[in-house]
Amino acid sequence: MRTVAALRARVREWRAAGRSVALVPTMGALHAGHLALVAAGFARADRVVASVFVNPKQFGPNEDFSRYPRREAEDAAALAGAGCNLLFAPAPEDVYPAGFATGVHVAGLTADLDGAHRPGHFDGVTTVVSKLLNQAQADFAMFGEKDYQQLLTVRRMAADLDIATQIVGVPTVREADGLALSSRNAYLSADERARAALFPKTLIAARDAVRAGTAVEAALAEAEAALRAAGLVPDYVALRDAETLEPVRSLERPARILSAVRLGSTRLIDNLAVETA
Known part of the structure; x- marks a missing residue:
């Protein structure tokens, strides 16, 4: 589904039928780590929504936004194979329409580590995630522990803004030699x-x-x-x-x-x- 209206309509149908919902936010180029998030979503909820959106607001001017891998067809096939119920893949102009002027900033947790080395990165993350949580209205949202600072930041944001979605951390998935999947x-x-x-x-x-x-x-x-x-x-x-x-x-x-x-x-x-x- 491409639009927020379509996403919300489907979630309303599930809720009317008494189904719980988990959200798996991603930027695509999916691997086994992402599919573990889908599995973790099914461990808690009846239905799983995965989003695929390469968020321009979390990339700095000299980072890899333009070359970040984009492979929607392969991602859709992988999600279908994992039993995911819905893929939400909005266009950038639908996420950030003309005149968009609001951002979300979490102080403290984002001050150093990746926050210091990627200025503005976490503001981009929290802005888009707050939108996704509001759009999907899910009971749970699954985030990998590999991005640990991001996990704590999103959890803090949800608590501070009274977002009802429970933020769930999922253990890092690794290659046989220990390298974290990315x-x-x-x-x-x-x-x-x-x-x-x-x-x-x-x-x-x-x-x-x-x-x-x-x-x-x-x-x-x-x-x-x-x-x-x-x-x-x-x-x-x-x-x-x-x-x-x-x-x-x-x-x-x-x-x-x-x-x-x-x-x-x-x-x-x-x-x-x-x-x-």
Whole structure:
């Protein structure tokens, strides 16, 4: 379906029949991680809607909006194979019509990490997600934990704006060598893809070091050095509180190690839970 009116009409039909609804927001170029979100949606709801929209507002002027993979036919086939009930694929002019003048900003959680390295990115995310949540009126919305800062930001936005949709985090899906699935992995050359496998391995080593009692700053510095030695240029490697994203100096509460690296022209992100002993 292309229009908000058509989407809402179908959701109303489901609700009249007593069906619950889950939303899976995506930018397309779907992979097994996205299909895991669909499966997680079915674990909670009777019907699943997936949206495919490459949102221009979350890309910076020098980022990859123009080359971001777009393959609607393949995405539709993958969603149908996963049993998804409806694909919502609006045109940009329907999402942001002439005169559109409203944005959504979440303070605090978006101040650093990806927020610092991609100015305006999270404003674009929260603006489009707030629209999708309002348009679909779903009971649940599924977001992957790979984009952990995004997950917390959307959850904060929904709580602050009294949006009834429950924001559900779904564990990261990984390749056999540990690399988190991402649509941007398609950008990697064969050599870059081999080196990319060192990204999650380095984070695992840092997590284990912190758990074993290594000072946080030392563990993170060692991780940064290991990434650079492998040709992965880090934007950041950080240990943060799992709920607030405040910096963590010692492991007293559940935390998250988060990192973004650049490999050639590709930017990858990942994170791991770091539980207290």
